[in-house]
Amino acid sequence: MGARRNSSESRSWLLERKDILEKIKDQVRLYLGEESKDLRLYAGSYKRDIMRDWTASDLQSVYSCLQQVQVVFGGDFHPFSQAQRAHLRIMRKVVEDRPLVLALECLFVDQQSYVDQFLAGNISEKQFLRKVQWDSKWGFPWAHYRPFFDFARTHKLPLLGLNVHVEEKDENLHIRDKFAAQALVHYHQRYPEALIYVVYGDLHIAENHLPKALKQAIRPVQPVLDMATLYLNSEHIYFSLAEEGREGKVEVVAYNDRQFCILSSPPWVKWQSYLMYLEENFDADLDFEDEDDDWDFRVDHTDHVSNLVRMICSSLEVHLRTDAIEVYSLQDPQVLKRAQKLLKRHESKLAHQMVRCDSSFYVPSGGFFYLSKATVNHAATLAGQFIHAQLCNRSRVMWDFPQYFVHNIWIEAMGFFLSKMVNPKRKAQTMGDLKKQLQAFDKEDRGREPLLLALDQKMSELLFVYATNDKPSVCVPSDKSSYLLAAHFIGEMLGERYFLLFENQRIGINEVRDLLSLPLDDTAFETFYYHELKRVDRLEIEGDSSI
Secondary structure (H helix, E strand, C coil): CHHHCCHHHHHHHHHHHHHHHHHHHHHHHHHHCCCCHHHHHHHHHHHHHHCCCCEEECHHHHHHHHCCCCEEEEEECCCCHHHHHHHHHHHHHHCCCCCEEEEEEEEEHHHHHHHHHHHCCCCCHHHHHHHCCHHHHHCCCHHHHHHHHHHHHHHCCCEEEEECCCCCCHHHHHHHHHHHHHHHHHHHHHCCCCEEEEEEEHHHHCCCCHHHHHHHHHCCCCCCCCEEEEEECCHHHHHHHHCCCCCCCCCEEEEECCEEEECCCCHHHHHHHHHHHHHHHCCCCCCCCCCCCCCCCCCCHHHHHHHHHHHHHHHHCCCCCCCCCEEECCCCCCHHHHHHHHCCHHHHHHHHHHHHCCCCEEEHHHCEEECCCCCHHHHHHHHHHHHHHHHHCCCCCCCCCCCCHHHHHHHHHHHHHHHCCCCCCCCCCCHHHHHHHHHHCCCCCCCHHHHHHHHHHHHHHHHHHHCCCCCCCCCCCCCCHHHHHHHHHHHHHHHHHHHHHHHCCCCCHHHHHHHHHCCCCCCCHHHHHHHHHHHHHHHHHHHHHCC
């Protein structure tokens, strides 16, 4: 995206995002309190590592490095699922070529027997989590780390713990590093031919911390141990690239042939995820000397979505008011009653079904947002749908089906497209993903219906674009909510296509605003939609031929 900004626009864009990032960090600090002196000193080593001179690299260089080393330290930002997924993507490539061992900070060494039992299928997931006291000893979302266990089970890999319980004081960070280093020496002796892939907190993988502790621990055993480090999503590196307009083009940077930084997400996305995690899981027990002090430091989903609206608007160069936004989640006891007041009877029924399906939605008439998951991607999609509704003057939900099926696909497409201005790294599902999901359902399972409808609609669109030129007809589902879920699937794919056209400068900001401003109540909208698919296809082909 940087190539489309002149120097003045680039400076403004950077300042706005840095300002938003600092505001998010300030809210995080309100939950966590002030950093101790020991933690600041510990973090200093990591910051010094990151402040070095980095050069653009690529994943192939990372893979080549990992064929030659014995241990790799992968940085982890615990509440951010994209951090764990970034390492899984690398692991999937590495495991094709050499033996692999996973070593995780989230597991304690004395829990190894439970890990082995769980991987062998001798205890259930629920039993495992209870035995290792996941919530109290680790506390970060299990859903983020479950894929490591699935990966280890699928490939029959050792999955080992590295952590040790110490008093929760910052000065004990070094004790944990030394303990993990001793454990890694032991694991290396057990699996001398394997690459040990360590996933540990960002600060710990600084050169002076865990890597240094391992160098000292291995010395009595062998002269040297070849190691690599994969830092993750450094904001300093991100903004340095952004100043040159390269933040969307460089996925990996290198300091040398053993130290890399993977850039899988903009910095505000990971910190917003952290803030949402804290809000969902902790009470802000803030003590004031004056009991009458009415300062309210609690953050909520409304703040999150409003911030994301402002961020997207700055990219679109438009200004919208956010004071009427109200964001609810399932934790809000009045969520369904509030939605019911804004909707017609059949719409209210669909809203209930959307809540049961764990799907977010937006009701323009009351500025009502339902956020099903406290993630940046979900919140950014709702923010995008709000902006779209404001620009096209949509004042109601369009849940009369099948009449408004393609209208809802368009709403989902615009929401997803705008969400990628917040997180350009998020990915839409593909046709292949939908087919895999369909195969997972029993033939009698009603969960198949939205997938079947989405695939049928997509195939009909392809026929319109490439063959018949006739208005497509699709299957009629028995459940109206299937239209909403299918629209979400197809809309994501279309939104992804628009973002790629925007990123590659096949469409400009003025055209984007025109697309967002198209009135959905126009009787010719459905005709526009299908002919727009042909135009998008043509732009993609022209773009490919110009490469």
